[in-house]
Every structure is written in structure tokens, then in C-alpha cells.
Amino acid sequence: MSRIGVVTFPGSLDDRDAQRAIRLSGAEPVALWHDDADLHGVDAVVLPGGFSYGDYLRCGAIARFSPAMMSIVDAANAGLPVLGICNGFQILCEAHLLPGALTRNGHLHFRNRDQWLRVEQTDTAWTNAYQPGAEILIPVKNGEGCYVADPATLEELETTGRVVFRYVRGNPNxxxxxxxxxxxxxxxxxxxxxxxxxxxxxxxxxxxDGLGIFAAVLAHLGTAVPAASRDRR
Structure with missing residues (x-):
């Protein structure tokens, strides 16, 4: 059984939810602590949503320097699958594992609603369970979720197929x-x-629809669990 780590930072809110999703997908969730550089041999890592370190300075700006993140950066550069959700996405950008930045929502309001996304790329460790162009319904909840990058970076992301998900039926931020x-x-x-x-x-x-993201990494790792088996967990 694959073991997927979930990092808890001071201010994390969705770490237990991520652990449950991992368990439902058929993997073993492993709790990782921000102050521990040991990743305990996990096969993949999830950085959950929340407000790491109270979002001081910038969202994710302090978390990127945590001992756990230092190890995750090295492991990710060596091929470890890593998923960042909401605040986790912000941390990945701050750690320069992903390009761009997340800034204050354009309308300056916190947005919490169910949101349609289109899956643009299915050749990643976390999206191979979807069909290209599939539209999925997933909640969004953020105050600083506006993705920005310089024109050259945006062009590179578009031309090299690195935009994985795109908002459809409305842009929430x-x-x-x-x-x-x-x-x-x-x-x-x-x-x-x-x-x-x-x-x-x-x-x-x-x-x-979100379960496919966690099932995808198991397929990537070669340990996918049949749906019938997941239903019995």
C-alpha cells in the first residue's frame, strides 16, 4: 500500500480532510510535521489548505522555510509526487517548485463556493485518472487565490501544457x-x-470528482486500488 504524507503547519485547516481523502482512495495517510525534516519514506506528499504560520508576510512565505519543506523541495526535484492545495499551492510557488504567485482575489472578497474546473492536462502524477477536457465540480475557498505571472511565464505555461486546471463557468478570484x-x-x-x-x-x-486526483497518484505509483475495494474501506 502506498504511503502518502500530509504536512501539518501551524494554521493548517484541511490536513485531516486530506488524510481522509487519501484513505478513501486506498492509500495510507502519514502525518508529517512541519518542523520535522524526516519524510518517513512516504511515496508522495500533500500540502493541505489553511493559513500556514498565520499567512504572515505572504501566504506560504514562512512555510517554505520549514524543515519539512526543505526536504520536500529536494525530494520533489528528484521526482517525488507533490500536491499543493490552496495554501499548499501558495507554498509551492513560494518555494519555487511552481512558477507564478497567488495574490489577493481581484474583487477583494473571500470566495467560498462550488466551482467547475476543466482538466487541461492528464499527463501528470495527479491527473492521469481524468479524461482530457473533463469538467469537475470542486469547492473553492480562498481570499488570496488570484494566480498571476509575468507575460513570458504565462506564455510558457500555455505553450508547454503546464496549465493543469482552468476555471470554467465563472472565475472566482x-x-x-x-x-x-x-x-x-x-x-x-x-x-x-x-x-x-x-x-x-x-x-x-x-x-x-476530487477523488480522481488521489486515485491518480496511486496509478502513477503503480498501486491503484479497484473501486470495489475502496468502497469497502
Whole structure:
């Protein structure tokens, strides 16, 4: 069984939700502490949503210097699958594992709603379970989720297929090019603002579309669990 680490920073809110999503996908969640550089041999890592270190300075700006992140940067550069969700996406950008930055929502309001996304790329460790162009419904909740980058970076992301998720049926935060998530060149590191861990069970909804992200990394690792087996967990 694959072991997927979830890092808890001071101010993390969605670490337990991410652990549950991992468990539902058929993997073993492993709690990782921000102040511990030991990744305990995990096969992949999730950086969850929340307000790491109280969002002081900038969202994710302090978390990127944590001992755990120092190890994650090295491991990601060596091929470890890493997923950043919301604040985790901000941390990945601050750590320069992903390009661009997340700034204050264009309308200057916190936005919490169910949001449609289009899956633009399915050749990553975290999206191979989807069909290209699939539209999925996933909650979004952020105040600083507006993705920005300089024109050259945006052009590179578009021309090299590194925009992984795009907002459709409305842009909740003013992100440039309607970008909801991007990947690194190798495809093992993905960040997105919406919360797939909140869309893994029909009971809590709004869909189970987010489960595919966690199932995808198991397929990437070669340890995918059949749906019938997941249902019995």
C-alpha cells in the first residue's frame, strides 16, 4: 500500500480532510510535521489548505522555510509526487517548485463556493485518472487565490501544457487566463486552489470528482486500488 504524507503547519485547516481523502482512495495517510525534516519514506506528499504560520508576510512565505519543506523541495526535484492545495499551492510557488504567485482575489472578497474546473492536462502524477477536457465540480475557498505571472511565464505555461486546471463557468478570484492549477515541467508537482479533498464523498458533496486526483497518484505509483475495494474501506 502506498504511503502518502500530509504536512501539518501551524494554521493548517484541511490536513485531516486530506488524510481522509487519501484513505478513501486506498492509500495510507502519514502525518508529517512541519518542523520535522524526516519524510518517513512516504511515496508522495500533500500540502493541505489553511493559513500556514498565520499567512504572515505572504501566504506560504514562512512555510517554505520549514524543515519539512526543505526536504520536500529536494525530494520533489528528484521526482517525488507533490500536491499543493490552496495554501499548499501558495507554498509551492513560494518555494519555487511552481512558477507564478497567488495574490489577493481581484474583487477583494473571500470566495467560498462550488466551482467547475476543466482538466487541461492528464499527463501528470495527479491527473492521469481524468479524461482530457473533463469538467469537475470542486469547492473553492480562498481570499488570496488570484494566480498571476509575468507575460513570458504565462506564455510558457500555455505553450508547454503546464496549465493543469482552468476555471470554467465563472472565475472566482480573477486568476489570469482562468488558471486554477499548474504543474512543474516533470509533471510530478501540481498545485491548485480549489479543494479536491472536499469532493470525495456523495454525502458531503458537491461531488466525488476530487477523488480522481488521489486515485491518480496511486496509478502513477503503480498501486491503484479497484473501486470495489475502496468502497469497502
Amino acid at each position: 480573477g486568476s489570469q487566463h482562468d488558471i486554477a492549477g499548474v504543474r512543474n515541467a516533470a509533471g510530478n508537482v501540481v498545485g491548485l486552489m480549489p479543494h479536491p479533498e472536499h469532493a470525495v464523498e456523495a454525502l458531503t458533496g458537491p461531488s466525488t
